Structure formats: structure tokens, C-alpha cells
Amino acid sequence: MPLRRRSLRIGCVLSPEQVNHVAQLARLELTESETEVMAGELSKVLGYIEQISELDLTGVEPTSHVIDLVNALRADVPHKSLPVAVALASAPEPVQGGFGVPSPGGTAE
């Protein structure tokens, strides 16, 4: 994937605008004061995390799994599905056998 690398500036501080953008991505509604507090807290943590940018990691492969397993595959055999009533048991808005939601305005993307 194409990388737009942003270097970690020492002591980078998150602006409220950046916090708002991330909050939107994460679907978290924050009040204005929460946004400000969050900006300060995250900036502090990011400031601590910065240290890893000083390490020499050339030629080091990233670890996505600590165990060396491959091909954990399952046979194409059906199992018993849940009864609909059970599937909907915790639904906040069961409707016509489905999970009711407000209609999305437009599409996902």
C-alpha cells in the first residue's frame, strides 16, 4: 500500500481538529471540553510513545503473530445456526425478523 510517511516530531501535540477527525473515524461523540482534555491526554501518551522512533529497526520484520501457525482451516461442513429468536434476543430494535436501525443516508463509503 502506498505510504505517506509522517515522521514523529518529538513532543508532537494533537490539535483539537485532529482529535475531532479521529473521533469521527471512531464514531465517538465528544463534547468540546472532552475534545480538549482528550487532546492533552493523548498528546502526553504519544509523547511517551515517541521513543520508539529513535530505535534502529532497519531490516527488522514486523511481528503480527507471536506463534508460527499456518493454515488453520475448517472443512466446509455446515453447523447448526441459531434460532432466529435467539439471534434477535438482545436486539435493541427487532423488526420483521431483522435488526432495526435508522436508515443510513447514502452508502457506507
Add this chain to the structure above:
Amino acid sequence: MSADIISLSATELAAAIAAGELSAQEVFETYRSRSAADDCNAYTWLADTAPADIDQHTGPLAGVPLAVKDLFCTDGVPSQAGSKILADYRPPYTATVVTKLLDAGATLLGKTNQDEFAMGSSTETCAFGPVLNPWDRTRVPGGSSGGSAAAVAGGLAPWALGTDTGGSIRQPAAFCGLVGLKPTYGTCSRYGMIAFASSLDQAGTLTRDVKDAALLYAHMVGRDENDSTSLQHPEQMRVPSREDLRGIRIGVPESLLQTDSGFDAGVREAFERTLKLAEQLGATLEPCELPHAPHALAAYYIIAPAEASANLARFDGVRYGLRVAGDEDLTTMYSRTRAQGFGAEVKRRIMLGTYALSSGYYDAYYGTAQRVRTKVADDFRQAFDRFDFVATPTTPGVAFELGAKTADPLSMYLNDVWTVPMSLAGIPAISLPVGLSEGLPVGLQLAGPAFSENRLLDAAYALEQTIGFDGSSAREEVAA
């Protein structure tokens, strides 16, 4: 009678029940009524009564009550992960490790309180109120498995299941004077564990002693076809019996112990005393280098929140859990549900994780952190060429006061500085109570290479028998 029951370990209870010396019904009821009177807020749900057929239960763990951390799904029983967003959620299935233990005869006593979604080191972030440390109720029991730790330490359960992502079993074990085992990643199934950080989460044990840890773990372990990341432990678990440490080589990572997080003098003293004891038992001790371990915490606080931000995206009010309705806009429903359902720490970590993965930042944060992880794991592999185990204090300090670290998230995170490296590397580690500092328990951490649980438990057993740590005082305080 009940005092006798409380004084027995889980292993002893199992034997007594199997021999007909104790009734399972009575054991369950003893623990159940003590738990009902609990003032440490260890439980979020407690069984009303013993199951009607408890005296007919069979299996090696028959009749021994088990407390289970809330984030393990238990069919029909609240499984809330300490969060308002899952308040009173009852799943339609049970986590694999819980099923295995129930199949072995154990009985579900209750679900224990925890930091919300396992994010925390003090069990103060739970939506259902903080948990108190039975050793001193003005202090935290540690977290995130604080409820499980408080239950066992306070004599409310003979043993308990917890989970450990960056120290969430080991640290509460240290704060509560218990044995806490975080096994090799993959040896216990994660199916049914409400996920925090997928590549780090592991089920583990909180027990009074090492033998109980071995017994409980033996019945949890095994490959699960429902968990693609699980594998079969290459060894059979055995009962620890070692009496000394002759031939054992222990490495002490000096540079890791120079930490910013305030190394308490009492903890240091207990740690060094224990190392001397180990030498007396025949172990050789030498300094070892884990050059990247000091950076493990920073990498962890990118990797774990990143995975968590995706794992918690399913909490959107559509299919289960809290929904904040009343607004016809879908996006607002999502954002408000999550804002009201998640606590502050969870939101912080979701934000941190989302940021670390977002466009333009992936390589600098997540990509780099996963490379640090490789180096941390390599450092351990190299250390284990020369050593059988690595030893550290489990935590820099003893149980702190409620509210002492909630104002500064970073100060809370620094609690995990010595437990996180093992989590990143996926290797097993155990916390063993080795003494007191100012009346509060101190833990020693021993870590070994992958799949070394038998040897780790054996070494811990040898130390434990010599130290003779007595946790009974914390158990007596609960109203009978």
C-alpha cells in the same frame, strides 16, 4: 466448619470432595454466602444457589467453585466485560476454557468485576464500581482482573479465571498476594473471551498457590478449532513438586529495572531477598540483557489500543448492548451510543488506536511498534539460550490508593512496565507472592521460554515452599 473449608486450597477441596469428606453443596454454599456478603465489590453476578445436581458432578475438579472474570462469555449469564455498553448482556454461548472447566466438574460461582474491556491496571474503570483490595480496602487490587484477584485473596472463591494482556493477571496477583499465571500465547483458547487486544489476550489463573495454578491451567489448556490462533501444548501438564533450584539459571535484566516508574524500596528489598533465597536453593543468578524491553511499554500502547479500536467497533447499538436512540441519524446513533456506553479509559484507547492506524500514521506507529515487538521477542530468545528463566519484580510498587493514579493515564500505564515485555513476546510468566512491604504483598515475576509452564511452575513451587507466604489474614476479614 466453614472456616476449615476456607482454609483449604482448591486442590485440597477437590480431593476432599472426591473422597467424600466434604459435600460439594456445602463447599459451594460456604463460598456463595461469603461472596454475597462481600464488601470489596469483587462480583458483578453471583449464583443464587448451587446447581441442584452439584453433588453428582464428576470429574477431576468436581464440586470446586470457580469465579470467572466477567469478560468470559457464559451462556445465559451476564457477561459485561465491566462495561455499561454491555450492561446485562447475556450471550447465547460459553467460552471454550470455561466449558472445559465446567466439563471437568467445576461449578460457576460468579462473574467477577474488572476494568472495562480489560483496559486498566487498578479495576477502577469498571462501570459497576471499583473493586477494593482485601488487604487494605483503601487500596486497589490491581487490574484488569481485580475482581478475580480480590475474590481469591478475600476468601470469596477458592480460585478464579482472569485474563492477561499486558499484566492484567500478574499485577493484581502481586497486589493481592496471589499466584498469577499468564500462559504461553495460544495455549488457551480465546473463543468466548470478549476481546481487547487479540494478539496479546490470554486466559490465565489466579490462585492461592502454585499447585492450584497448575491444576487449573491443566484443565484449560488445549487446541480449540474455534480459535485459529490456538495450538496444542507440546507437554502434558504435571503437578509441581520441585524442592530446590539446583541447576536453574536465572537472568536478572538490570537495565530493565532502571525505570522511570518509581521502584519502591520495599519492593526492591523483597525482590533482592528472594533472589538470595533462590541462590540458597541452588540457582545461579546473573545479569542478563534485554535491550529492547524498556521500549516494550511504548510499543504495547500502540499495538493494544490499535487492535482494541477494531475489536470494539462491533459495539454500535445495532445487534446487542446499549443503544442510545431518539435521533434518526445513524451516525449519531453510533457516536452517542459509544460515547455514553464506553468509559473514559476505553475512549482514550480507542482514540489512540484509531489514530495509530489512520492514514499516514500506520508505518510510524503500528508498523514500528510491531518491529519493536520482534526485537523484544528476539531479546528473550537470546536470553533463554543462557538462562532458564528471567526474574523481575512483578510491579515497581505495592497496591496504591484508590484514585492515586486516575488523574494521569500515563502514570497508570507505567505500572505494567515489567509485565508487558512478556506479553509482547507471547511467553509464559508467573507472579509469586514473596513477602510484604509495609503490610502489602510484593510479587516476583518469573518468565520462561514458550511452552515452559511445567518448569516455571516447578521453580515457582520450590520458591513458594521455602518462602511460606501466608495470605490467610486477607481472607479472615470478610464477614462470615
Add this chain to the structure above:
Amino acid sequence: MSATARYEPVIGLEIHVQLKTRTKMFCGCELSFGDKPNVHTCPRCLGLPGTLPVANAQAIHFGMMIGLALGCEIAPRSRFHRKNYFYPDLPKGYQISQHDVPLCSGGRLGDVRIVRVHVEEDAAKLVHLGASGRISDADRSFVDFNRGGTPLAEIVTEPDLHSTDEMREWLTLLRTTMRTLGVSDVNMAEGSLRVDANVSVRPVGTTELGVKTELKNMNSFRFLQQAIDAEVERQIGLIEAGEPIEQQTMHFAPTTGELTPMRTKEEAHDYRYFPEPDLVPVLATDEMIAAARDALPELPAARAERFARELHLPEDRAREIAFRAELADFYERALQADGGVDPLVAANWIQSLVERLPDEGDPADSKVTPQAFARLVTLASVSSISRDAGRKVLDILVEQGGDPETIVEREGLAAISGEDSGLAEIVAAGIAADPAAAAEIKSGNNKAMGPLVGYVMRETKGRANGSEVSRLIREQLGL
């Protein structure tokens, strides 16, 4: 030269194919066909807390088959990624897909290069509760998770197509390939085949790529073609007017032919991909690749070659038939039903059959059987019926079925030829009626045969054998 002719379209396709496994990609729920909502769900495909995915071996197998059929390299070690975004049809808040290391890469089908083939899970279905069932009308919807988790193979091409006709032909080939492999129903109307197009234009003769737009959610080849044609026109218009083309997703309304940009928020493209920690990599073992290779049937291109080689069909006719599995299957069954049928004649009659079927129709869905078709071809080729009569018989076969002999008898369509048929008298009458034409023919102008043959055909209601008529005309004119 018109503006349109100065530019060439540059089209790349992103195709999603629903795989015909028994169960879903990451759980054991059965795949659903028009069932009541949420009858094929489980804790995993509902995204309940604590659940974990387990990959379907058959889906991986099908993915490898597709890769091999498209001439791709199978990745020695591929892995899954999470594609993160929020939508009600996405229960986990992320889709498990493949990102940096797909299952297969670098192939070719026909003239189009394949970039990659990967496997992923499908989203669920959102049903809108407004009057029309369209999202614009509704303010409440519900989610049906039956479809959620269905295995998909995503095929991405290089932008190697330069006309929509080319694109349709190529898609037909792709679809036939998938059907021949048996990995998917590839039915666009049912949703087992979805095609998105990336469209840009450039001046003819240049190689640089222009800004591309995306077209999604077309449910037929025809609409896709119309949409792309319209978009190409729109882009040319903008370029000629000196205006920039914005990279965006366009929505095409087939009824009005209108193209409108879909509202895409910039953040919607930030999928925050990272490797899926709950799944381990797929190591393509020798056994897995061999199994995929062994499972490959004869593919369309090979089939076309075989038709040309063994049946002596001209190449273009061979491809026309072989590139549509349903036609090729019918054709071969017909040849088997009657060993004496001439393949080339049969191939020509297939053309007539296609004309009598709906767009992209399957002969197996009509009433004509391969056996009946073979009989018809034989009757026509031995001149028991004329070509015209043959076409009439074919009409009836397609619509009502039956066997050709019975139909010929019932409709009185038997060819008029031979000595007792009275044909010679009709020919003579034709010559007498048009002496000018007769003269033309005698003087060597064969074009004048037309009117005379036509006369005879009319008189015999199309039942005369054409070559017999020509022979008689010549005979009677003394040629």
C-alpha cells in the same frame, strides 16, 4: 474527427464473485437463497462479543482454482487483513479481507491482465422499510445477516479494456470461466457477480492514465455498458471544456441515463488496514496447489481451441460458442445426441438459436432439447426442410418443445423437392412470369437469380430447397 473519436476509454474492473461453498467464509452457517431473515446466523457472523473467525478451506481452494484459471501466481504465504469502517451490514465494524499479500496475483485472461485475486467475506443485507424499498425513501431499515459472511473472491484487472464492447465480451468470458470452474453461479441479477468499473479517458495514442472515476452497483452487463459509455462521454466533455475530472464514485440511473456523484466523505477511504490477528497466514502447500490444479476443468479458451482443432470450426465461431458455457454445453450435447451432425452446420444453427433466446439466455432454460436441436440440424442439412422452414421449426421448438419431425409434419413444412414434388412446374411458371430475369441469367448475371428464387419460395411458402430451385432454374434455362 469528433471529440469521441479523439479519445479512448480506459477501463479497469473490480469483480466480486460469490463462491459456491456450502458454508460461509468464517463460520459454518449455510449459504442462503431467499430464506426468511436471519435464519442462517450464529454468534460469529452476528459479530457477537468474544467470537473468532475460522477460514473455510473450500473457499481457499476455490480461490486458488480461480487464480490458476486466470494464469496467476499463487502466493506462497498470503494473509488476511481487517478493513475497518462502520455500517449496519458489517457486524464486526470491519471486514476480513486480504490486502498486501493476496491469495493470487499477476495473471491474464484473454487480452486483460489480472492484478490480483483475493478472498474475503460479504456484508449482510440492509432492507429499507420505505414505500419503494429504496434507501432514499426510507427512514428505517433492518439488517438481515443471512448473506453476511458469504465467501467472495475479488478479482482486479489492469485498465486494459478500451471499449465497452470489449468489456462486455471479456466479462462474458470471465463469467463463463467461473461457471465452468463451478465456483460460482455468477448471476449478476442475483448478486453472485458484481462488477465495479474504474473509468478514465485519454487521447488516442497516449499512454498516460487520466483521473479515474468509479462506477458501482450495476446489475446487468447492459447497464454497466450504458453507464460506462455515459461516463466516458461526460469525461470527454469535461476535458474538452478544460475542466478537471474529480476522482469520485458515480451513480448511474439506468432509467434516466443520469450520472451523479455519490456523496463520499474523505474519511470513508481511511480503512486503517492492519493484519488480522485472529487468523493465521495461508501457506500454499504443494498439496493445495495440486488439488486446485487437478480440479480445473477445460476452460473456455482451451475449449475454443479444441472446437477449432477437432471440429474444424473457424476461430471466431469457436470462441463465440466456447466463451459461453451454457451454449457450449448445449452444443456438445447436441453433437453427442446425433453423431452424424455436421459440427459447422450445427454451429451455424446455434447462432439462430441464440437469436431466439433472451439476452444472455441459456438454451437449457428454453424448451428445445439438444436432441431435438440435433435432429433439426440433420433435417436441414439433408434438405428435408428448407432453411426458412428450419427457422420456423426452431421457433416452435424453443417455445413449445417437441421433436422436429412431428412439427414438420404437423405444420406441413416438408421441403418441396424431387421429381414428384411439383417444383419443376413452379420453376417453369416463375421463368415464364419474368422473362427479363431469365434473360439476365442466361447472359451471365447471377444476381437475377434472386427474383426467380424468390418467386418460387413465395409460391412454396418457403418450403422449397434453395439449391434445388437454383439447379432447376439453370436446367430449365439450358445452362
